[in-house]
Amino acid sequence: MQNLIRICYPAVALVLLLMTGCIPQKQTRYLQDLSADKDYQNPYDTLPGVTDRYFLQPNDYLFIQVRTPDTKISEFFNATSSGSSNMGQTTTRLYTYMIDDRMNVDFPYAGLINLSGCNMPMAKERIRKALEPYLKDAQVVVRLSNNSFSVLGEVRSPGVKTMHKDQITIFEAIASSGDLTPFGKRKKVILLRQTASGSQTVMLDLTDKNIVDSDYYYIYPNDVLYVRPMRAKNWGIGESFSIGIITSALALYLTITSLTK
Incomplete structure (x- = not known):
């Protein structure tokens, strides 16, 4: 009789554990x-x-391309893309510039352009102004690569x-x-x-x-x-856990209890 009663305690503990493990x-x-x-x-x-809520940070990579009506001038300011005839991934990489720890990008012929405190529209305008001494009516394309x-x-x-x-x-x-x-x-x-x-x-x-x-x-x-993670994962309860486990454990407990009477 005492042995059966001792068996009941683990059953009760199992039932309580499974019930508390349910995820509401x-x-x-x-x-x-x-x-x-x-x-x-x-x-x-x-x-x-x-x-435009995102502001540029060091180690960001910008896709920068200068477009003008004159093809030769465009090629001059997009010198890193020379010899590339398509706009595939290779060309995109060649147009990409990293922002350094001081928030500068080193653009061909224009030199260092500081983009501190800039979101994308502000960066585009700042780059366009940096190119004004060299050309007019240029269209600047700026996108975030990373x-x-x-x-x-x-x-x-x-x-x-x-x-x-x-x-x-x-x-x-x-x-x-x-x-x-x-x-x-x-x-x-x-x-x-x-x-x-x-x-x-x-x-x-x-x-x-x-x-x-x-x-x-x-x-x-x-x-x-x-x-x-929730605590239920630490207890080892899997995703297939169902109420059937609780009812089976409870049925086992009731069966053992009835046998002890």
Whole structure:
């Protein structure tokens, strides 16, 4: 009899462990209305704008091309592309210039052009002005070449991802990583962002619909997203976990209990 009672204790512990290991649906749903929750306060500021929010940083790579009505003048200022007859990847690389630690790009014949505090439209205008002593009515094309971000942690496909357009949302970034696993903490996604004043670390709640109107709804080049794991993963509960496991353990416990009476 005592042996059977001792057997019951592990069964009870197993049932409690499995029940606490269940992941509530509220922890896994995106974009919920949390305003009815007790003591809820919107943690996000309103987004003032969408485009041109990214400011250039050291080690960014810029695609710069000068176009003029005179083909020979264009070739002169795009000297690094001489001998290239197409606009494929090779040509793109030859038109690319790195921003150094002092925020300068070394452009042929124009020399060092400082781009401190510039977003893309400002950089384009500053480069155009630097070329004014050499030519007029020139069209300058400037694009960011290293438009990538990183996703780490509890996602199905972590790694460095390429932005295929100038502006993507945080949910597009997560979708490019195959979405979060069931163990990803949607309420505590860490965003690491480099700014002119230094690194910025922000904790984001993807279950809160107010994130859509915030400054962190959009991902910028060089951003890093880290998704932390839930405790359920440390307990070894797999994705195929179901309520059937709990009911089976509970049935075993009740059977043993009835045998001891």
